Amino acid sequence: MVGLCSVIGAGSLPDAMANAIGWDDAEASITYRDDRFELRASLHTLLAGEQPAVAGEDVLIWVWGDVYGYGSEGNYAPRNGPPDGSAAFCARLYELFGMRFVEGLNGNFALVVYDQATKELSLVTDRFATRPLYYARPTEETLLVSSQSQSLVSHPDLDPEFELPYLYEYLELRRVFGVETPIKGVRQLPPGSIVSIDLDDLEMTTETYWSPSHDPIDKPFSYFRDRFTETIQQVFEEWTDDDLSYGLLLSGGSDSRLALGAIDQPVTAFHNADWMSREAKTAKRSAQATGNTFELLERDPEYDAQLLDCAPPLSNFSGWFDQAYFLGFHEEIAEEVDVLVSGLYADMLLGGGPLETRTLSLNSLGNLTLPIAQSIDSIDEYVSAQVNEAVEPLPYFSGIDDQSLSSIIRSNIHADDEGVVSHGVRYDSLRDLALYGSFYPIGADTDAIFSESLAHMRPYRTPFLDNRIVDLQQRIPVKYFLRRNFVNEAITEIEPTLAEIPHAHTGVPVKYHFPIDYLGKNIHGFWWKHIADDDVPEPHLDHTPWPNRTELIRTQSFTTETLRTHESTLAALPFLDLEGAWECYQDHLDGADNTPILYSLLTLLKTNVTDAVYTANDDTNTDANPDSVIEPSSTTPEG
Structure with a gap:
């Protein structure tokens, strides 16, 4: 694991905090300490370089992540030189522009800038806070910072507790909006911001230097x-280095296929699956069509249970344990490639992913999604769109009286003369909140643990978050997101051979323009759902890259085992209900679909912070009797 942590002000940095950001001996370890500030970082050796870099005589700069370049539009200049030059690059820019230099940085990074002369420490996040930093103020004399939110509770001055409304948000929606977290007293530093800290009194001042604003x-x-x-071709031309090897996470869809066509280096195309499904076959065909190596990372029957053991401690409460999809193949990937590339966030930026679209019910045949955005004209309409699939009340949660998910979210959003503030993050308008609120910051995304886990494994890049792509996206009318396909048309232009290969989900070659693609997607969807005889090896397998979670719960034993192992936790914590958890599971076995709330619960139970909260509550909750709870019937899968 890579990242950084710090104690600012009084006290020293506990080893437990530092250990939480380390992965293995192959990473570069960095330590700094003076009488008011202690920092430890664990960084990929390829990117670390000599840190801190020195600007002038008194300013020290650390970089976690990767800076690609500086500037915008016609004045953009890529960062040339070795991969480990980000800190030195920032130091040179600081000497030219002072702290204003961060406004022009392009990359995925978090910075620490320490002006020793003025005793001011600045923490900087990139535009989307792709390398998140979390902080807590346990005492007046101490400020804690870490890239892993859970690690903060290992500090002896921070009492481990949950903020129940935000925990409820996570359990229902697998994310918490904005900069809030379910850990009491812990918040995320805002995206696109400079947070300056006076080391004498620990006063914090926040300046947001960038926020997304859709202005077509x-x-x-x-x-x-x-x-x-x-x-996109320019991005890859600047990114790649002949001396490095690249791994691409390749699906059977379009986004990663575009990366495959645009990258100007040989790649190893990794595909994660339980079997050679339609998706896997399509990915293999794409890799072979471009002369690249295809590698199937084949999951065994115990893979998801293993993820449940290793992924939750990494969680910042944005996604489920199994969405760290490739974590179980960390060693194989690290041995083969220097850099990982994905096509993540293309759909969010260019495919209208965050927009609620209209649907047409076809009764037993299902629903037809129409390429027309629903209007969001009020905060209440926005909130309604966020909670439309929530299961309320949560059967295993009893910590909030007389509050619905809608009321919790609504109470954290307000409008003023400058825009809309949701959960501590400001957006210029309600439309900007609807367009960007699900990934600005990235930690508000429902599967941010996916990209976070990739960043821990290897230096990692996704081209669609490059500043230049984002700047262009903000100028595109919404109608083009929903009724045209930028990615497919770019594939056709850049690598026509790949455009001939059908999309694994739609069955239509991606060379076709939107009307044909749209019709083909729906026709093939109905065909595969209602007509085609397309058997799968096991009930929990299908033709997507990931297992069918609904069936996986019914056929694998990890849910039973986790609930049994954590019965004492469920009984002791006053906001959880042991009997309700077993009933939720039994209802799922009996045919209900409680997949989302069960996966959220399983992730929560296996986090380090839950262990800490349980330990803190154990002595004061001795009346529970787990033995009195009836477990599910014999339909429960046994290990």
Whole structure:
């Protein structure tokens, strides 16, 4: 694992905090300490370089992550030189522009800038806080910072407790909005911001230097398509190095296929699956069509149970344990490649992913999604869209009286003259909240643990979060997100051979324009769902890259084992209900679909912070009798 942690002010940094950000001996370890500030970092050796870098005589700079370049539009300049040069690059920019230099940085990073002369420490997040930092103020004299939110409770001055409304958000929606966390007293530093700390009194001042603002211009689709195609190729041309080896997480869809076509280096295409499904076959065909190596990372029957053991301690409460999909293959990937690349966030930025679209019910045949955005004209409509699939009340949660999920979310959003503030993050408008609130910051995304786990395994990049792609996206009219396909058209232009291969989900070659793609997607969807004889080896397997979670719960024993192991926790913590947890599981075995709330509960039970909260509560909760709870019937899968 990579990241950083710090104690600012009084006290020293506990080993438990530092150990929580380390992965293995192959990483570079960095330590700094003076009388008011202690920092430890664990960084990928490829990126670490000599840190801190020194600007002038008195300013020290540390970088966790990777800086790609500086500037915008026609004034953009990539960072040349070795991969480990980010800190030195930032130091040179600081000497030229002072702290304003961070406004022009392009990359995935968190910075620590220490001005020893003025005794001011600045913590900087990139535009989307892709390398998140969390903080807590356990005493007036001490400020704690860490890239792992759970590690903060290992400090002796921070009492481990949960903030129940935000815990409820996580259990229902597998995320917490904005900068809030379910850990009491712990918040995330805001995205696109400089947080300055006076080391004398620990006063914190926050300046947001960037926030997303959708401001479309009136241009034809071809204008945006051509600029996108040109830019994505430029990004890969600057990113790649002949001396490094690259691994691409390749699906059977379009986003990673575009990366496969645009990257100008040989790659190892990794596909994670339980069997050679339709998705896996499509990914293999794409890799072979470009002369690249295809490697199937085949999960065994115990893979998800193993993820349940190793992934929750990494969680910042944004996603489920199994969404650290590749974590179980860390050693294999690290041995083969230097850098990982994915196509993540293309759908969020260019495919209208965050937008609620209209649907047409076809009764027993299912629903037809229409390429028309639903209007969001009020905060209440926005909240309603966020909770439309929630299961209330949670059968195993009893910590909040007379509060619904809607009321919790609504109470954390308000409008003012400058825009809308949701859970501590400001957006210029309600439309910007709807467009960007699910991934600005990245920690508010429902599967952020996926990209976070990749960043721990190897230096990791996703081209769609490059500043230039984001800047272009903000100028594109919404209609083009829903009724055109930037990624497919870029594939057709860059690598026509890949455009001939059908999309694994739609069955339609990606070379076709939107109307044909849209019709084909729905026709093939109905065909595969209602007509095609397309058997799978096991009930929990299908033709997507990931298992069918609903069936996996019914056929694997990890849910039973986890609930049994944590019965004392469920009984002791006053906001959890042991009997309700077993009933929730039994209802699922009997045919209900409680998958989302069960996966959230399993993740929660296996986190380090839950262990700490349980230990803190154990002596004061001795009346529970777990033996009196009836477990599910014999339909429960046994290990």
